[in-house]
Amino acid sequence: MLEIGVQTKEAVSDENPQAGFEMLREAGFACVDFSLNGYLLNTDIYENRLNRFFDASIAELESFFAPHKAGAQKAGIRIHQMHMPYPIYVPSGTREVNEYLWQKMAPKSMELCAYLGCHYIVIHGFKLARELGREDLEWAQTEKFIHYLAPMAKEMGITLCVENLYTSLGGHMVEGPCCNARKAAERIERINEQYGAEVLGFCFDTGHANLVGLDMEEFITTLGPGLKVLHIHDNDGITDLHQVPYTFARTRENTSSTDWAGFLRGLRNIKYRGVLNFETAPVLTAFPREMHLETLKFIARIGAYWSKEIVQ
Incomplete structure:
Protein backbone atom coordinates (compact mmCIF):
# COMPACT_ATOMS: atom_id res chain seq x y z
CA MET A 1 0.00 0.00 0.00
CA LEU A 2 1.21 3.48 -0.83
CA GLU A 3 1.78 5.88 2.06
CA ILE A 4 -0.82 8.63 2.50
CA GLY A 5 0.15 12.20 3.36
CA VAL A 6 -1.49 15.56 4.03
CA GLN A 7 -0.54 19.16 4.78
CA THR A 8 0.35 20.17 8.32
CA LYS A 9 -1.39 23.52 7.77
CA GLU A 10 -4.59 23.81 9.86
CA ALA A 11 -3.85 20.42 11.48
CA VAL A 12 -0.59 21.02 13.37
CA SER A 13 -0.17 24.07 15.58
CA ASP A 14 2.98 25.73 16.86
CA GLU A 15 1.53 25.67 20.38
CA ASN A 16 1.15 21.87 20.56
CA PRO A 17 2.49 20.24 17.41
CA GLN A 18 2.56 16.73 18.87
CA ALA A 19 -1.21 16.75 19.34
CA GLY A 20 -1.67 17.63 15.68
CA PHE A 21 0.69 14.92 14.48
CA GLU A 22 -1.06 12.37 16.69
CA MET A 23 -4.42 13.38 15.19
CA LEU A 24 -3.01 12.85 11.71
CA ARG A 25 -1.68 9.43 12.65
CA GLU A 26 -5.07 8.47 14.14
CA ALA A 27 -6.76 9.65 10.93
CA GLY A 28 -4.66 7.25 8.88
CA PHE A 29 -1.76 9.34 7.59
CA ALA A 30 1.84 8.14 7.65
CA CYS A 31 3.44 11.25 6.14
CA VAL A 32 3.02 15.00 6.06
CA ASP A 33 3.67 17.87 3.71
CA PHE A 34 5.23 20.42 6.07
CA SER A 35 3.65 23.80 5.31
CA LEU A 36 6.69 26.05 5.63
CA ASN A 37 4.87 28.44 3.27
CA GLY A 38 2.55 29.21 6.17
CA TYR A 39 5.32 31.17 7.89
CA LEU A 40 5.73 33.71 5.08
CA LEU A 41 2.44 34.12 3.22
CA ASN A 42 2.27 34.70 -0.53
CA THR A 43 -0.36 37.40 0.01
CA ASP A 44 2.17 39.35 2.08
CA ILE A 45 5.02 38.79 -0.38
CA TYR A 46 2.94 40.14 -3.28
CA GLU A 47 2.19 43.24 -1.19
CA ASN A 48 5.89 43.76 -0.36
CA ARG A 49 5.25 42.93 3.28
CA LEU A 50 7.85 40.79 5.06
CA ASN A 51 7.27 39.44 8.56
CA ARG A 52 11.04 38.83 8.93
CA PHE A 53 10.48 35.24 10.12
CA PHE A 54 13.56 34.14 8.19
CA ASP A 55 15.70 36.85 9.76
CA ALA A 56 16.22 34.42 12.64
CA SER A 57 19.44 32.42 12.66
CA ILE A 58 19.43 28.75 11.66
CA ALA A 59 19.97 27.82 15.32
CA GLU A 60 16.94 29.92 16.32
CA LEU A 61 14.79 28.46 13.55
CA GLU A 62 15.79 24.91 14.45
CA SER A 63 14.92 25.63 18.07
CA PHE A 64 11.52 26.97 16.99
CA PHE A 65 10.76 23.83 14.96
CA ALA A 66 12.29 21.34 17.42
CA PRO A 67 8.86 20.57 18.98
CA HIS A 68 7.49 19.83 15.49
CA LYS A 69 10.35 17.45 14.76
CA ALA A 70 9.96 15.70 18.11
CA GLY A 71 6.16 15.63 17.86
CA ALA A 72 6.25 14.01 14.43
CA GLN A 73 8.74 11.39 15.59
CA LYS A 74 6.71 10.54 18.70
CA ALA A 75 3.54 10.20 16.63
CA GLY A 76 5.28 8.02 14.05
CA ILE A 77 4.78 10.54 11.26
CA ARG A 78 7.40 11.09 8.54
CA ILE A 79 7.95 14.59 7.17
CA HIS A 80 8.05 13.54 3.54
CA GLN A 81 7.83 16.84 1.68
CA MET A 82 7.78 20.57 2.29
CA HIS A 83 6.52 23.65 0.48
CA MET A 84 8.95 26.54 0.28
CA PRO A 85 7.30 29.96 0.68
CA TYR A 86 6.36 31.45 -2.67
CA PRO A 87 6.66 33.33 -4.93
CA ILE A 88 10.44 33.28 -5.03
CA TYR A 89 10.50 36.37 -7.22
CA VAL A 90 8.01 39.21 -7.65
CA PRO A 91 8.38 41.12 -10.95
CA SER A 92 6.82 44.24 -9.46
CA GLY A 93 8.39 43.69 -6.05
CA THR A 94 10.97 45.86 -4.37
CA ARG A 95 14.64 44.96 -4.49
CA GLU A 96 14.54 44.40 -0.74
CA VAL A 97 11.79 41.80 -1.03
CA ASN A 98 13.37 39.86 -3.89
CA GLU A 99 16.80 39.84 -2.26
CA TYR A 100 15.24 38.64 0.99
CA LEU A 101 13.51 35.76 -0.81
CA TRP A 102 16.72 34.62 -2.49
CA GLN A 103 19.33 35.36 0.14
CA LYS A 104 17.50 34.51 3.37
CA MET A 105 14.23 32.66 2.84
CA ALA A 106 15.38 30.14 0.22
CA PRO A 107 18.66 28.89 1.74
CA LYS A 108 17.19 28.80 5.24
CA SER A 109 14.23 26.82 3.92
CA MET A 110 16.73 24.28 2.63
CA GLU A 111 18.44 24.15 6.02
CA LEU A 112 15.09 23.56 7.74
CA CYS A 113 14.17 20.89 5.22
CA ALA A 114 17.36 19.01 6.09
CA TYR A 115 16.85 19.58 9.83
CA LEU A 116 13.38 18.01 9.68
CA GLY A 117 14.70 15.00 7.77
CA CYS A 118 12.68 15.93 4.68
CA HIS A 119 13.94 14.92 1.23
CA TYR A 120 11.61 16.90 -1.08
CA ILE A 121 10.93 20.64 -1.17
CA VAL A 122 8.45 22.15 -3.65
CA ILE A 123 9.24 25.48 -5.30
CA HIS A 124 7.22 27.69 -7.63
CA GLY A 125 8.76 28.62 -10.95
CA PHE A 126 8.98 32.25 -12.02
CA LYS A 127 5.85 33.67 -13.63
CA LEU A 128 7.55 35.81 -16.28
CA ALA A 129 6.23 34.60 -19.65
CA ARG A 130 4.18 37.76 -20.23
CA GLU A 131 7.03 40.06 -19.20
CA LEU A 132 9.71 38.23 -21.23
CA GLY A 133 7.51 37.08 -24.11
CA ARG A 134 8.62 33.44 -24.24
CA GLU A 135 8.35 30.35 -22.04
CA ASP A 136 12.00 29.41 -22.53
CA LEU A 137 13.15 32.79 -21.24
CA GLU A 138 10.82 32.38 -18.27
CA TRP A 139 12.28 28.94 -17.55
CA ALA A 140 15.84 30.32 -17.79
CA GLN A 141 15.13 32.52 -14.77
CA THR A 142 13.68 29.59 -12.81
CA GLU A 143 16.72 27.53 -13.73
CA LYS A 144 19.04 30.20 -12.33
CA PHE A 145 17.28 29.78 -9.01
CA ILE A 146 17.56 25.98 -9.24
CA HIS A 147 21.31 26.22 -9.91
CA TYR A 148 21.62 28.61 -6.95
CA LEU A 149 20.19 25.96 -4.61
CA ALA A 150 21.35 22.79 -6.39
CA PRO A 151 24.73 22.49 -4.61
CA MET A 152 22.94 22.66 -1.24
CA ALA A 153 20.37 20.16 -2.46
CA LYS A 154 23.06 17.70 -3.52
CA GLU A 155 24.96 18.03 -0.26
CA MET A 156 21.82 17.64 1.85
CA GLY A 157 20.19 14.87 -0.18
CA ILE A 158 17.20 17.07 -1.02
CA THR A 159 15.28 17.14 -4.30
CA LEU A 160 13.86 20.49 -5.43
CA CYS A 161 10.48 19.92 -7.08
CA VAL A 162 8.93 22.36 -9.54
CA GLU A 163 5.16 22.16 -9.98
CA ASN A 164 2.66 22.90 -12.73
CA LEU A 165 1.16 26.33 -12.10
CA TYR A 166 -1.59 28.52 -13.51
CA THR A 167 -1.79 32.23 -14.07
CA SER A 168 -4.65 34.65 -14.63
CA LEU A 169 -5.17 36.44 -17.94
CA GLY A 170 -8.18 38.65 -18.52
CA GLY A 171 -10.08 36.94 -15.73
CA HIS A 172 -9.34 33.47 -17.12
CA MET A 173 -7.06 30.77 -15.75
CA VAL A 174 -4.35 29.86 -18.26
CA GLU A 175 -1.25 27.70 -18.19
CA GLY A 176 1.57 29.01 -16.04
CA PRO A 177 5.12 27.71 -15.54
CA CYS A 178 5.91 23.99 -15.93
CA CYS A 179 2.75 22.97 -17.81
CA ASN A 180 4.63 21.15 -20.57
CA ALA A 181 5.45 17.63 -19.37
CA ARG A 182 7.90 16.83 -22.18
CA LYS A 183 9.97 19.95 -21.51
CA ALA A 184 9.83 19.32 -17.75
CA ALA A 185 11.06 15.73 -18.12
CA GLU A 186 13.93 16.80 -20.41
CA ARG A 187 14.98 19.64 -18.10
CA ILE A 188 14.91 17.44 -15.00
CA GLU A 189 17.05 14.77 -16.70
CA ARG A 190 19.55 17.34 -17.99
CA ILE A 191 20.03 19.13 -14.68
CA ASN A 192 20.31 15.92 -12.67
CA GLU A 193 22.95 14.62 -15.08
CA GLN A 194 24.85 17.87 -14.64
CA TYR A 195 25.00 17.45 -10.85
CA GLY A 196 25.22 13.67 -10.76
CA ALA A 197 22.35 13.59 -8.27
CA GLU A 198 18.55 13.95 -8.11
CA VAL A 199 18.57 17.64 -7.29
CA LEU A 200 15.44 18.30 -9.36
CA GLY A 201 12.10 16.54 -9.65
CA PHE A 202 8.46 17.34 -10.32
CA CYS A 203 5.41 17.93 -8.13
CA PHE A 204 2.17 17.26 -10.00
CA ASP A 205 -0.69 19.45 -8.76
CA THR A 206 -4.13 18.05 -9.64
CA GLY A 207 -6.02 21.25 -8.86
CA HIS A 208 -3.81 23.40 -11.06
CA ALA A 209 -4.04 20.79 -13.83
CA ASN A 210 -7.83 20.89 -13.66
CA LEU A 211 -7.93 24.69 -13.85
CA VAL A 212 -6.03 24.80 -17.15
CA GLY A 213 -7.32 21.55 -18.67
CA LEU A 214 -4.17 19.42 -18.68
CA ASP A 215 -4.56 15.78 -19.69
CA MET A 216 -3.58 14.18 -16.38
CA GLU A 217 -2.87 10.69 -17.68
CA GLU A 218 -0.71 11.94 -20.52
CA PHE A 219 1.12 14.48 -18.35
CA ILE A 220 2.00 12.00 -15.60
CA THR A 221 2.93 9.27 -18.08
CA THR A 222 5.26 11.68 -19.90
CA LEU A 223 6.92 12.76 -16.63
CA GLY A 224 7.61 9.16 -15.71
CA PRO A 225 10.32 8.80 -13.04
CA GLY A 226 10.70 12.58 -12.85
CA LEU A 227 7.48 12.71 -10.81
CA LYS A 228 8.48 12.70 -7.15
CA VAL A 229 5.65 14.25 -5.13
CA LEU A 230 1.96 15.13 -5.47
CA HIS A 231 -0.37 17.96 -4.49
CA ILE A 232 -3.82 16.35 -4.58
CA HIS A 233 -6.93 18.51 -4.29
CA ASP A 234 -10.13 19.34 -6.15
CA ASN A 235 -11.85 22.42 -7.52
CA ASP A 236 -14.70 23.50 -9.78
CA GLY A 237 -12.45 24.20 -12.76
CA ILE A 238 -12.71 27.94 -12.10
CA THR A 239 -11.02 28.70 -8.77
CA ASP A 240 -8.08 27.12 -6.91
CA LEU A 241 -10.15 25.83 -3.98
CA HIS A 242 -8.04 22.95 -2.56
CA GLN A 243 -10.99 20.76 -1.63
CA VAL A 244 -11.59 17.03 -1.13
CA PRO A 245 -11.43 14.93 -4.33
CA TYR A 246 -14.81 14.09 -5.91
CA THR A 247 -16.30 17.25 -4.36
CA PHE A 248 -17.25 19.00 -7.62
CA ALA A 249 -19.33 17.86 -10.57
CA ARG A 250 -19.79 19.31 -14.06
CA THR A 251 -23.23 17.79 -14.67
CA ARG A 252 -26.34 16.83 -12.70
CA GLU A 253 -25.32 13.23 -13.32
CA ASN A 254 -22.29 13.95 -11.13
CA THR A 255 -19.57 13.73 -13.74
CA SER A 256 -16.55 14.74 -11.70
CA SER A 257 -15.01 18.13 -12.39
CA THR A 258 -11.56 16.56 -12.16
CA ASP A 259 -10.46 13.54 -14.20
CA TRP A 260 -9.58 11.33 -11.25
CA ALA A 261 -9.73 8.18 -13.39
CA GLY A 262 -7.10 9.64 -15.72
CA PHE A 263 -5.00 10.71 -12.73
CA LEU A 264 -4.99 7.16 -11.38
CA ARG A 265 -4.25 5.66 -14.79
CA GLY A 266 -1.23 7.95 -15.11
CA LEU A 267 0.14 6.90 -11.73
CA ARG A 268 -0.49 3.26 -12.61
CA ASN A 269 1.25 3.69 -15.98
CA ILE A 270 4.49 4.86 -14.36
CA LYS A 271 4.22 2.44 -11.42
CA TYR A 272 4.21 5.34 -8.98
CA ARG A 273 5.37 4.25 -5.53
CA GLY A 274 5.63 7.61 -3.83
CA VAL A 275 3.30 9.22 -1.31
CA LEU A 276 -0.32 10.10 -2.14
CA ASN A 277 -0.19 13.58 -0.63
CA PHE A 278 -3.32 15.70 -0.20
CA GLU A 279 -3.01 19.49 -0.29
CA THR A 280 -6.40 20.08 1.28
CA ALA A 281 -5.74 22.38 4.26
CA PRO A 282 -8.70 24.72 3.48
CA VAL A 283 -11.08 21.80 4.00
CA LEU A 284 -10.39 21.92 7.73
CA THR A 285 -11.38 25.58 7.95
CA ALA A 286 -14.78 24.69 6.49
CA PHE A 287 -15.61 22.17 9.24
CA PRO A 288 -15.97 22.72 13.00
CA ARG A 289 -12.83 21.73 14.93
CA GLU A 290 -14.78 18.89 16.53
CA MET A 291 -15.12 17.33 13.05
CA HIS A 292 -11.48 17.67 11.96
CA LEU A 293 -10.52 14.11 12.85
CA GLU A 294 -13.44 12.60 10.96
CA THR A 295 -12.79 14.89 7.99
CA LEU A 296 -9.15 13.83 7.88
CA ALA A 304 -6.24 4.14 0.75
CA TYR A 305 -8.77 3.38 -1.99
CA TRP A 306 -6.55 4.98 -4.63
CA SER A 307 -3.54 3.03 -3.40
CA LYS A 308 -5.35 -0.24 -4.21
CA GLU A 309 -6.27 1.11 -7.64
CA ILE A 310 -2.68 2.13 -8.43
CA VAL A 311 -0.81 -0.86 -7.03
CA GLN A 312 -2.38 -3.79 -8.84
Whole structure:
Protein backbone atom coordinates (compact mmCIF):
# COMPACT_ATOMS: atom_id res chain seq x y z
CA MET A 1 0.00 0.00 0.00
CA LEU A 2 1.21 3.48 -0.83
CA GLU A 3 1.78 5.88 2.06
CA ILE A 4 -0.82 8.63 2.50
CA GLY A 5 0.15 12.20 3.36
CA VAL A 6 -1.49 15.56 4.03
CA GLN A 7 -0.54 19.16 4.78
CA THR A 8 0.35 20.17 8.32
CA LYS A 9 -1.39 23.52 7.77
CA GLU A 10 -4.59 23.81 9.86
CA ALA A 11 -3.85 20.42 11.48
CA VAL A 12 -0.59 21.02 13.37
CA SER A 13 -0.17 24.07 15.58
CA ASP A 14 2.98 25.73 16.86
CA GLU A 15 1.53 25.67 20.38
CA ASN A 16 1.15 21.87 20.56
CA PRO A 17 2.49 20.24 17.41
CA GLN A 18 2.56 16.73 18.87
CA ALA A 19 -1.21 16.75 19.34
CA GLY A 20 -1.67 17.63 15.68
CA PHE A 21 0.69 14.92 14.48
CA GLU A 22 -1.06 12.37 16.69
CA MET A 23 -4.42 13.38 15.19
CA LEU A 24 -3.01 12.85 11.71
CA ARG A 25 -1.68 9.43 12.65
CA GLU A 26 -5.07 8.47 14.14
CA ALA A 27 -6.76 9.65 10.93
CA GLY A 28 -4.66 7.25 8.88
CA PHE A 29 -1.76 9.34 7.59
CA ALA A 30 1.84 8.14 7.65
CA CYS A 31 3.44 11.25 6.14
CA VAL A 32 3.02 15.00 6.06
CA ASP A 33 3.67 17.87 3.71
CA PHE A 34 5.23 20.42 6.07
CA SER A 35 3.65 23.80 5.31
CA LEU A 36 6.69 26.05 5.63
CA ASN A 37 4.87 28.44 3.27
CA GLY A 38 2.55 29.21 6.17
CA TYR A 39 5.32 31.17 7.89
CA LEU A 40 5.73 33.71 5.08
CA LEU A 41 2.44 34.12 3.22
CA ASN A 42 2.27 34.70 -0.53
CA THR A 43 -0.36 37.40 0.01
CA ASP A 44 2.17 39.35 2.08
CA ILE A 45 5.02 38.79 -0.38
CA TYR A 46 2.94 40.14 -3.28
CA GLU A 47 2.19 43.24 -1.19
CA ASN A 48 5.89 43.76 -0.36
CA ARG A 49 5.25 42.93 3.28
CA LEU A 50 7.85 40.79 5.06
CA ASN A 51 7.27 39.44 8.56
CA ARG A 52 11.04 38.83 8.93
CA PHE A 53 10.48 35.24 10.12
CA PHE A 54 13.56 34.14 8.19
CA ASP A 55 15.70 36.85 9.76
CA ALA A 56 16.22 34.42 12.64
CA SER A 57 19.44 32.42 12.66
CA ILE A 58 19.43 28.75 11.66
CA ALA A 59 19.97 27.82 15.32
CA GLU A 60 16.94 29.92 16.32
CA LEU A 61 14.79 28.46 13.55
CA GLU A 62 15.79 24.91 14.45
CA SER A 63 14.92 25.63 18.07
CA PHE A 64 11.52 26.97 16.99
CA PHE A 65 10.76 23.83 14.96
CA ALA A 66 12.29 21.34 17.42
CA PRO A 67 8.86 20.57 18.98
CA HIS A 68 7.49 19.83 15.49
CA LYS A 69 10.35 17.45 14.76
CA ALA A 70 9.96 15.70 18.11
CA GLY A 71 6.16 15.63 17.86
CA ALA A 72 6.25 14.01 14.43
CA GLN A 73 8.74 11.39 15.59
CA LYS A 74 6.71 10.54 18.70
CA ALA A 75 3.54 10.20 16.63
CA GLY A 76 5.28 8.02 14.05
CA ILE A 77 4.78 10.54 11.26
CA ARG A 78 7.40 11.09 8.54
CA ILE A 79 7.95 14.59 7.17
CA HIS A 80 8.05 13.54 3.54
CA GLN A 81 7.83 16.84 1.68
CA MET A 82 7.78 20.57 2.29
CA HIS A 83 6.52 23.65 0.48
CA MET A 84 8.95 26.54 0.28
CA PRO A 85 7.30 29.96 0.68
CA TYR A 86 6.36 31.45 -2.67
CA PRO A 87 6.66 33.33 -4.93
CA ILE A 88 10.44 33.28 -5.03
CA TYR A 89 10.50 36.37 -7.22
CA VAL A 90 8.01 39.21 -7.65
CA PRO A 91 8.38 41.12 -10.95
CA SER A 92 6.82 44.24 -9.46
CA GLY A 93 8.39 43.69 -6.05
CA THR A 94 10.97 45.86 -4.37
CA ARG A 95 14.64 44.96 -4.49
CA GLU A 96 14.54 44.40 -0.74
CA VAL A 97 11.79 41.80 -1.03
CA ASN A 98 13.37 39.86 -3.89
CA GLU A 99 16.80 39.84 -2.26
CA TYR A 100 15.24 38.64 0.99
CA LEU A 101 13.51 35.76 -0.81
CA TRP A 102 16.72 34.62 -2.49
CA GLN A 103 19.33 35.36 0.14
CA LYS A 104 17.50 34.51 3.37
CA MET A 105 14.23 32.66 2.84
CA ALA A 106 15.38 30.14 0.22
CA PRO A 107 18.66 28.89 1.74
CA LYS A 108 17.19 28.80 5.24
CA SER A 109 14.23 26.82 3.92
CA MET A 110 16.73 24.28 2.63
CA GLU A 111 18.44 24.15 6.02
CA LEU A 112 15.09 23.56 7.74
CA CYS A 113 14.17 20.89 5.22
CA ALA A 114 17.36 19.01 6.09
CA TYR A 115 16.85 19.58 9.83
CA LEU A 116 13.38 18.01 9.68
CA GLY A 117 14.70 15.00 7.77
CA CYS A 118 12.68 15.93 4.68
CA HIS A 119 13.94 14.92 1.23
CA TYR A 120 11.61 16.90 -1.08
CA ILE A 121 10.93 20.64 -1.17
CA VAL A 122 8.45 22.15 -3.65
CA ILE A 123 9.24 25.48 -5.30
CA HIS A 124 7.22 27.69 -7.63
CA GLY A 125 8.76 28.62 -10.95
CA PHE A 126 8.98 32.25 -12.02
CA LYS A 127 5.85 33.67 -13.63
CA LEU A 128 7.55 35.81 -16.28
CA ALA A 129 6.23 34.60 -19.65
CA ARG A 130 4.18 37.76 -20.23
CA GLU A 131 7.03 40.06 -19.20
CA LEU A 132 9.71 38.23 -21.23
CA GLY A 133 7.51 37.08 -24.11
CA ARG A 134 8.62 33.44 -24.24
CA GLU A 135 8.35 30.35 -22.04
CA ASP A 136 12.00 29.41 -22.53
CA LEU A 137 13.15 32.79 -21.24
CA GLU A 138 10.82 32.38 -18.27
CA TRP A 139 12.28 28.94 -17.55
CA ALA A 140 15.84 30.32 -17.79
CA GLN A 141 15.13 32.52 -14.77
CA THR A 142 13.68 29.59 -12.81
CA GLU A 143 16.72 27.53 -13.73
CA LYS A 144 19.04 30.20 -12.33
CA PHE A 145 17.28 29.78 -9.01
CA ILE A 146 17.56 25.98 -9.24
CA HIS A 147 21.31 26.22 -9.91
CA TYR A 148 21.62 28.61 -6.95
CA LEU A 149 20.19 25.96 -4.61
CA ALA A 150 21.35 22.79 -6.39
CA PRO A 151 24.73 22.49 -4.61
CA MET A 152 22.94 22.66 -1.24
CA ALA A 153 20.37 20.16 -2.46
CA LYS A 154 23.06 17.70 -3.52
CA GLU A 155 24.96 18.03 -0.26
CA MET A 156 21.82 17.64 1.85
CA GLY A 157 20.19 14.87 -0.18
CA ILE A 158 17.20 17.07 -1.02
CA THR A 159 15.28 17.14 -4.30
CA LEU A 160 13.86 20.49 -5.43
CA CYS A 161 10.48 19.92 -7.08
CA VAL A 162 8.93 22.36 -9.54
CA GLU A 163 5.16 22.16 -9.98
CA ASN A 164 2.66 22.90 -12.73
CA LEU A 165 1.16 26.33 -12.10
CA TYR A 166 -1.59 28.52 -13.51
CA THR A 167 -1.79 32.23 -14.07
CA SER A 168 -4.65 34.65 -14.63
CA LEU A 169 -5.17 36.44 -17.94
CA GLY A 170 -8.18 38.65 -18.52
CA GLY A 171 -10.08 36.94 -15.73
CA HIS A 172 -9.34 33.47 -17.12
CA MET A 173 -7.06 30.77 -15.75
CA VAL A 174 -4.35 29.86 -18.26
CA GLU A 175 -1.25 27.70 -18.19
CA GLY A 176 1.57 29.01 -16.04
CA PRO A 177 5.12 27.71 -15.54
CA CYS A 178 5.91 23.99 -15.93
CA CYS A 179 2.75 22.97 -17.81
CA ASN A 180 4.63 21.15 -20.57
CA ALA A 181 5.45 17.63 -19.37
CA ARG A 182 7.90 16.83 -22.18
CA LYS A 183 9.97 19.95 -21.51
CA ALA A 184 9.83 19.32 -17.75
CA ALA A 185 11.06 15.73 -18.12
CA GLU A 186 13.93 16.80 -20.41
CA ARG A 187 14.98 19.64 -18.10
CA ILE A 188 14.91 17.44 -15.00
CA GLU A 189 17.05 14.77 -16.70
CA ARG A 190 19.55 17.34 -17.99
CA ILE A 191 20.03 19.13 -14.68
CA ASN A 192 20.31 15.92 -12.67
CA GLU A 193 22.95 14.62 -15.08
CA GLN A 194 24.85 17.87 -14.64
CA TYR A 195 25.00 17.45 -10.85
CA GLY A 196 25.22 13.67 -10.76
CA ALA A 197 22.35 13.59 -8.27
CA GLU A 198 18.55 13.95 -8.11
CA VAL A 199 18.57 17.64 -7.29
CA LEU A 200 15.44 18.30 -9.36
CA GLY A 201 12.10 16.54 -9.65
CA PHE A 202 8.46 17.34 -10.32
CA CYS A 203 5.41 17.93 -8.13
CA PHE A 204 2.17 17.26 -10.00
CA ASP A 205 -0.69 19.45 -8.76
CA THR A 206 -4.13 18.05 -9.64
CA GLY A 207 -6.02 21.25 -8.86
CA HIS A 208 -3.81 23.40 -11.06
CA ALA A 209 -4.04 20.79 -13.83
CA ASN A 210 -7.83 20.89 -13.66
CA LEU A 211 -7.93 24.69 -13.85
CA VAL A 212 -6.03 24.80 -17.15
CA GLY A 213 -7.32 21.55 -18.67
CA LEU A 214 -4.17 19.42 -18.68
CA ASP A 215 -4.56 15.78 -19.69
CA MET A 216 -3.58 14.18 -16.38
CA GLU A 217 -2.87 10.69 -17.68
CA GLU A 218 -0.71 11.94 -20.52
CA PHE A 219 1.12 14.48 -18.35
CA ILE A 220 2.00 12.00 -15.60
CA THR A 221 2.93 9.27 -18.08
CA THR A 222 5.26 11.68 -19.90
CA LEU A 223 6.92 12.76 -16.63
CA GLY A 224 7.61 9.16 -15.71
CA PRO A 225 10.32 8.80 -13.04
CA GLY A 226 10.70 12.58 -12.85
CA LEU A 227 7.48 12.71 -10.81
CA LYS A 228 8.48 12.70 -7.15
CA VAL A 229 5.65 14.25 -5.13
CA LEU A 230 1.96 15.13 -5.47
CA HIS A 231 -0.37 17.96 -4.49
CA ILE A 232 -3.82 16.35 -4.58
CA HIS A 233 -6.93 18.51 -4.29
CA ASP A 234 -10.13 19.34 -6.15
CA ASN A 235 -11.85 22.42 -7.52
CA ASP A 236 -14.70 23.50 -9.78
CA GLY A 237 -12.45 24.20 -12.76
CA ILE A 238 -12.71 27.94 -12.10
CA THR A 239 -11.02 28.70 -8.77
CA ASP A 240 -8.08 27.12 -6.91
CA LEU A 241 -10.15 25.83 -3.98
CA HIS A 242 -8.04 22.95 -2.56
CA GLN A 243 -10.99 20.76 -1.63
CA VAL A 244 -11.59 17.03 -1.13
CA PRO A 245 -11.43 14.93 -4.33
CA TYR A 246 -14.81 14.09 -5.91
CA THR A 247 -16.30 17.25 -4.36
CA PHE A 248 -17.25 19.00 -7.62
CA ALA A 249 -19.33 17.86 -10.57
CA ARG A 250 -19.79 19.31 -14.06
CA THR A 251 -23.23 17.79 -14.67
CA ARG A 252 -26.34 16.83 -12.70
CA GLU A 253 -25.32 13.23 -13.32
CA ASN A 254 -22.29 13.95 -11.13
CA THR A 255 -19.57 13.73 -13.74
CA SER A 256 -16.55 14.74 -11.70
CA SER A 257 -15.01 18.13 -12.39
CA THR A 258 -11.56 16.56 -12.16
CA ASP A 259 -10.46 13.54 -14.20
CA TRP A 260 -9.58 11.33 -11.25
CA ALA A 261 -9.73 8.18 -13.39
CA GLY A 262 -7.10 9.64 -15.72
CA PHE A 263 -5.00 10.71 -12.73
CA LEU A 264 -4.99 7.16 -11.38
CA ARG A 265 -4.25 5.66 -14.79
CA GLY A 266 -1.23 7.95 -15.11
CA LEU A 267 0.14 6.90 -11.73
CA ARG A 268 -0.49 3.26 -12.61
CA ASN A 269 1.25 3.69 -15.98
CA ILE A 270 4.49 4.86 -14.36
CA LYS A 271 4.22 2.44 -11.42
CA TYR A 272 4.21 5.34 -8.98
CA ARG A 273 5.37 4.25 -5.53
CA GLY A 274 5.63 7.61 -3.83
CA VAL A 275 3.30 9.22 -1.31
CA LEU A 276 -0.32 10.10 -2.14
CA ASN A 277 -0.19 13.58 -0.63
CA PHE A 278 -3.32 15.70 -0.20
CA GLU A 279 -3.01 19.49 -0.29
CA THR A 280 -6.40 20.08 1.28
CA ALA A 281 -5.74 22.38 4.26
CA PRO A 282 -8.70 24.72 3.48
CA VAL A 283 -11.08 21.80 4.00
CA LEU A 284 -10.39 21.92 7.73
CA THR A 285 -11.38 25.58 7.95
CA ALA A 286 -14.78 24.69 6.49
CA PHE A 287 -15.61 22.17 9.24
CA PRO A 288 -15.97 22.72 13.00
CA ARG A 289 -12.83 21.73 14.93
CA GLU A 290 -14.78 18.89 16.53
CA MET A 291 -15.12 17.33 13.05
CA HIS A 292 -11.48 17.67 11.96
CA LEU A 293 -10.52 14.11 12.85
CA GLU A 294 -13.44 12.60 10.96
CA THR A 295 -12.79 14.89 7.99
CA LEU A 296 -9.15 13.83 7.88
CA LYS A 297 -10.16 10.17 8.15
CA PHE A 298 -12.35 10.58 5.08
CA ILE A 299 -9.48 12.09 3.08
CA ALA A 300 -7.15 9.29 4.19
CA ARG A 301 -9.73 6.70 3.12
CA ILE A 302 -9.74 8.16 -0.40
CA GLY A 303 -5.97 7.74 -0.42
CA ALA A 304 -6.24 4.14 0.75
CA TYR A 305 -8.77 3.38 -1.99
CA TRP A 306 -6.55 4.98 -4.63
CA SER A 307 -3.54 3.03 -3.40
CA LYS A 308 -5.35 -0.24 -4.21
CA GLU A 309 -6.27 1.11 -7.64
CA ILE A 310 -2.68 2.13 -8.43
CA VAL A 311 -0.81 -0.86 -7.03
CA GLN A 312 -2.38 -3.79 -8.84
